[in-house]
Amino acid sequence: MENIFFFWALKGHMLFYASKLSFLLMAPKPQRIRHMVGTTWQSAMKKARTMSTDDTETDSSMKDAFSKYADYLNNINDKRERVVKASRDITMNSKKVIFQVHRMSKQNKEEVLDKAVNDLTAVTDQYLSRLVKELQGTDFWKLRRAYSPGVQEYVEAATLCNFCKTGTLLTLDEINATLLPLSDPSVEPLQINILDYMLGLADLTGELMRLAIGRISEGELDFAEKICSFVREIYRNLTLIAPEMDDSSDMKQKMETMLQSVMKIENACFSVHVRGSEYIPLLGSADTSYPLLGMPDIE
Numbered sequence: 494m495e496n497i498f499f500f501w502a503l504k505g506h507m508l509f510y511a512s513k514l515s516f517l518l519m520a521p522k523p524q525r526i527r528h529m530v531g532t533t534w535q536s537a538m539k540k541a542r543t544m545s546t547d548d549t550e551t552d553s554s555m556k557d558a559f560s561k562y563a564d565y566l567n568n569i570n571d572k573r574e575r576v577v578k579a580s581r582d583i584t585m586n587s588k589k590v591i592f593q594v595h596r597m598s599k600q601n602k603e604e605v606l607d608k609a610v611n612d613l614t615a616v617t618d619q620y621l622s623r624l625v626k627e628l629q630g631t632d633f634w635k636l637r638r639a640y641s642p643g644v645q646e647y648v649e650a651a652t653l654c655n656f657c658k659t660g661t662l663l664t665l666d667e668i669n670a671t672l673l674p675l676s677d678p679s680v681e682p683l684q685i686n687i688l689d690y691m692l693g694l695a696d697l698t699g700e701l702m703r704l705a706i707g708r709i710s711e712g713e714l715d716f717a718e719k720i721c722s723f724v725r726e727i728y729r730n731l732t733l734i735a736p737e738m739d740d741s742s743d744m745k746q747k748m749e750t751m752l753q754s755v756m757k758i759e760n761a762c763f764s765v766h767v768r769g770s771e772y773i774p775l776l777g778s779a780d781t782s783y784p785l786l787g788m789p790d791i792e
Contacts, residue, residue, distance in 0.1 A: 569635070569636075572627060572636065573636055573639050575627055576624065576627050576628065576636050576639045576640050577639050577640070579620060579623045579624040579627060579640065579643065580624065580639060580640040580641075580642055580643030580644070581643065582620045582623075582643075583616060583620045583621055583624065583640075583643035583644070583646065583647050584642055584643045584646040586612070586615075586616045586619075587613075587616055587643070587646040587647045587649065587650040588646065588650075589612060590609050590612045590613045590616065590650040590653075590654065591649065591650050591653060591700055593605060593608055593609040593612060594606070594609045594653055594654060594657055594700075594704070595700075595703065595704065595707065597657065598711060599711055599712075599713065606654065606657055606658055609654050609657075610654055610658070613650055613651060613654055616647065616650070617647075617671060617672075617675075618675075621647060621672070621675065622675045624640055624643070624644075624683065625672060625675040625676055625682070625683045626675075628640070628683045629676060629677055629680045629681065629682070629683065633683050633684075637686070637689075641689050641692075644685055644689045644693070645692045645693040645696060646693070646696070647693070648668065648685065648689065648690055648692075648693025648694070648697075649693045649694075649696045649697050649700065651663055651668060652693065652694065653697055653700050653701070653704075656697075656701070656723065657704075660719065660723075662723075662727075665685065665687060665690045668685055668690070669684045669685055672684065672685070688738070688744075691734070691744065692743055692744060692747065694727055694731065695731065695744065695747035695748065695750070695751050696747070697727070698724045698727055698728065698751045698754045698755070699751075699754050701720050701723065701724050701754070701758075702720075702724065702754035702755075702757050702758050704720060705717040705720040705721060705724075705758045705761065705762075706757070706761055708720070709761055709762070709765060714762070714765055717758070717761070717762055717765075718762055720758060721755075721758045721762050724751075724754065724755055724758055725755055725759075727751075728748075728751050728752065728755050731744075731748065731751070732748070735748055
């Protein structure tokens with residue numbers, strides 16, 4: 494009986510120590526713990542360095558991209574300033590050509606028109622050529638609003654000179670043909686677009702109205718009537734085109750001014766025809782005894 498009890502007691506002790514030993518064997522060793530900690534730390538540091546490198550490369554590429562954008566915008570702004578300056582010079586010198594045409598009279602018509610044509614050629618060679626060089630390629634679409642006023646004034650001056658010389662309308666193709674020699678053949682040349690051309694024609698009618706009134710005062714009624722028919726034809730054709738234009742706010746405003754110019758020329762020509770005996774000798778004759786407004790002199 495005692496042997497059996499001893500056997501069971503010994504077996505219980507052995508099981509106790511065996512379980513304790515297995516627990517100790519299953520526990521990680523200090524070296525293994527240190528190895529695990531070191532590996533985890535190294536992987537974390539490596540990952541941090543990788544993330545830092547990726548962030549640095551991303552920041553660098555982003556800075557390079559925005560630097561290119563900034564350079565592009567700065568170049569466009571600088572070019573826009575130069576284009577505005579060139580457009581302003583074209584406007585100013587084209588107005589001088591128009592003023593020169595208005596100095597025309599019976600006695601000096603050919604001389605004044607020749608000088609006006611020479612001045613227009615100088616505007617083309619000196620000022621418009623600068624604009625052409627700045628706008629070679631596709632920039633003339635991006636910067637159209639910067640140079641449009643100068644181009645419109647140039648179209649007005651060129652068409653006015655051509656009408657006074659030949660009595661015909663200078664077409665858009667003829668104007669653009671004069672710009673081709675100014676452009677580099679290797680790039681897309683500057684071409685005046687149809688909208689700027691028509692806006693220039695709208696302004697032309699105002700100058701022709703002033704010219705017609707001046708010709709009536711000089712007694713050149715045939716020339717004034719020719720101007721009247723020409724302006725009326727321009728207005729009639731633009732009336733058909735303007736409603737179909739997408740960007741027609743400027744054109745609609747100028748159409749109202751154009752109608753006023755047409756009416757002024759027609760009224761002037763009509764008054765001369767109806768009351769010709771009052772106007773013609775008074776305006777075209779040096780006879781100082783002619784009665785004012787057809788009324789006899791009152792002594």
